[in-house]
Amino acid sequence: MSTDQTLYAPEDQIAETQSLLRDALGKYEPGRIAISFSGAEDVVLIDLVASMGLSAAVFSLDTGRLHAQTYEFIERVRKHYDISIELLSPNPKALGQLVKDKGLFSFYEDGHGECCGIRKIAPLRSKLGTLDAWITGQRRDQSVTRTDVPLRQVDTAFSTSEHSIEKYNPLANWSASQIWHYIRDFEVPYNALHDEGYTSIGCQPCTRATGPHQHERAGRWWWEEETQKECGLHHQNVISIKTLPN
Numbered sequence: 001m002s003t004d005q006t007l008y009a010p011e012d013q014i015a016e017t018q019s020l021l022r023d024a025l026g027k028y029e030p031g032r033i034a035i036s037f038s039g040a041e042d043v044v045l046i047d048l049v050a051s052m053g054l055s056a057a058v059f060s061l062d063t064g065r066l067h068a069q070t071y072e073f074i075e076r077v078r079k080h081y082d083i084s085i086e087l088l089s090p091n092p093k094a095l096g097q098l099v100k101d102k103g104l105f106s107f108y109e110d111g112h113g114e115c116c117g118i119r120k121i122a123p124l125r126s127k128l129g130t131l132d133a134w135i136t137g138q139r140r141d142q143s144v145t146r147t148d149v150p151l152r153q154v155d156t157a158f159s160t161s162e163h164s165i166e167k168y169n170p171l172a173n174w175s176a177s178q179i180w181h182y183i184r185d186f187e188v189p190y191n192a193l194h195d196e197g198y199t200s201i202g203c204q205p206c207t208r209a210t211g212p213h214q215h216e217r218a219g220r221w222w223w224e225e226e227t228q229k230e231c232g233l234h235h236q237n238v239i240s241i242k243t244l245p246n
């Protein structure tokens, strides 16, 4: 593997990431820590865990509005690594009420907060209530809301006074180029939409392909302000961040 650090994830960076993953998975009981899976970075996490001969629980938010290619991607990852992927669905009553009151595209008129709240945040909150820690694929160079993402932190958005949740971001200091070189070098499965110009992929009605000079998350909620482009999964990026001591 090349040691050009602008393009490739050098071996010591891969080793550091594996070390953090090993520490995280060793710190918590199996089933009390899980990888949150949706994008290209998350499969790199799954691949790194598998490369160490370890295993981790994996969950994904099935909002009901994902592209067909994303469902195919989830299935391909499940088979490729021979793992279970828990799909989390929205509460049907809350979702039914939203659709009844506002239809299927209210986010274009009054913002993505309400729909994301029902389709993503509530299922995630419920899942995190059963965990002590989760692992995400957030990177600092993904957007203006992620420039300060630490390798690990207290999840202030989902912790409660009775239940503290730790959040690991092992790829925080990886660049997009390093992620993609890892994916190609190790033949990691990726979403076919990336070959159609999509750089960051969420729900179908809220994601579009990006141009060559646009930022990678520019195609997400493109009708909203850059500083608000978090769906609530990582809402502490928009509010305050509390970093754990090493």
Ligand code: SF4
Pocket: 063, 065, 107, 111, 112, 113, 115, 116, 117, 119, 120, 202, 203, 204, 205, 206, 231
């Ligand atoms: S990304 Fe769009 S469709 Fe998906 S949950 Fe958020 S607002 Fe709803």
